[in-house]
Amino acid sequence: MVRYWLMKSEPGAYSIDDLERDGTTHWDGVRNHQARNLMRDDVKVGDLVLFYHSNADPPGVAGVAKVVREGYPDFTAWDPKDRHFDPRSDPEAPTWSMVDIAFVERFRDPVPLRSLKDDPALDGMLVTQRGQRLSVQPVEKHLFKRVLDLAKRSPAG
DNA sequence: GCCAACGTTGGC
DNA sequence: GCCAACGTTGGC
Numbered sequence: 482m483v484r485y486w487l488m489k490s491e492p493g494a495y496s497i498d499d500l501e502r503d504g505t506t507h508w509d510g511v512r513n514h515q516a517r518n519l520m521r522d523d524v525k526v527g528d529l530v531l532f533y534h535s536n537a538d539p540p541g542v543a544g545v546a547k548v549v550r551e552g553y554p555d556f557t558a559w560d561p562k563d564r565h566f567d568p569r570s571d572p573e574a575p576t577w578s579m580v581d582i583a584f585v586e587r588f589r590d591p592v593p594l595r596s597l598k599d600d601p602a603l604d605g606m607l608v609t610q611r612g613q614r615l616s617v618q619p620v621e622k623h624l625f626k627r628v629l630d631l632a633k634r635s636p637a638g
Numbered sequence: 639g640c641c642a643a644c645g646t647t648g649g650c
Numbered sequence: 651g652c653c654a655a656c657g658t659t660g661g662c
């Protein structure tokens with residue numbers, strides 16, 4: 482069964498445009514246990530992903546990706562030159578996991594966080610909740626579809 | 639740049 | 651095990 486997710490990236494680090502250019506990418510560098518658990522255990526090939534730009538102006542959902550490879554060791558944890566190097570991650574028992582995602586679509590009009598918060602149909606969506614920092618979040622199907630609807634709606638209304 | 643929210647670390 | 655200090659996230 483296809484599941485739905487939201488993944489955050491700072492566009493200065495990696496944006497939906499970068500993914501469109503690259504086609505696929507490793508979702509590396511996640512160093513949070515809860516997000517790691519989701520990628521290791523729950524994110525499956527074929528799942529769909531809302532690609533979210535955090536620390537952007539404005540922050541919001543910029544497009545869609547799909548999962549093309551399931552959880553496997555995040556090898557950047559073993560690279561001393563990598564920003565996310567973790568000397569405690571043992572190659573024999575990897576601490577951190579990642580998945581691969583592929584480009585699906587870049588919204589012509591990204592859906593700002595403000596619009597997500599203002600939409601009563603999206604009540605309860607994790608990303609709209611204050612203090613919610615999880616960088617890989619589950620998204621309920623009806624919420625995922627609603628975000629797509631918002632993205633397709635013309636800016637004029 | 640500010641700062642609230644949250645996770646992690648480390649002294650005790 | 652508690653909790654203060656500290657670092658990071660991420661909206662504004």
